[in-house]
Amino acid sequence: MGSFSIWHWLIVLVVVLLLFGRGKIPELMGDMAKGIKSFKKGMSDEDAEEARPVDSKTVEHRPDETVQAAKEKASKS
Template sequence: MGTFSIWHWLIVLAIIILVFGTKKLGSVGKDLGSAIKGFKDGVKGEEEPAKKVDTPRVIDVTENDKK
């Protein structure tokens, strides 16, 4: 009795679709997906500047003297 079978989940899904409708559920899924994508981009955006390090340029003085 502690776990539900696949039939229980299908009935619950059917009731949710009847109550909210497929259009509303689709928009909720789209909003949730864009929120997760925005969160991932925000986390990735904070890490990129920390990894970027300016390396000093090395100038070869001997080539400048030849000219």
């Protein structure tokens, strides 16, 4: 069972060339390179967004009048 010989690899190469043609393989490699570049750019953009400080806003907590009214009603009961 061993590894593939040179003849196996030549047959695979011929089949690939027949299926895709000589011009199609460089196009596929170019498309793959563009995809990798796009992925890397997306990852670096995501890291830049995480590093950017977020403006924090403080919210003053004031209970609603309805909550206070419910508490008063519960305490009377």
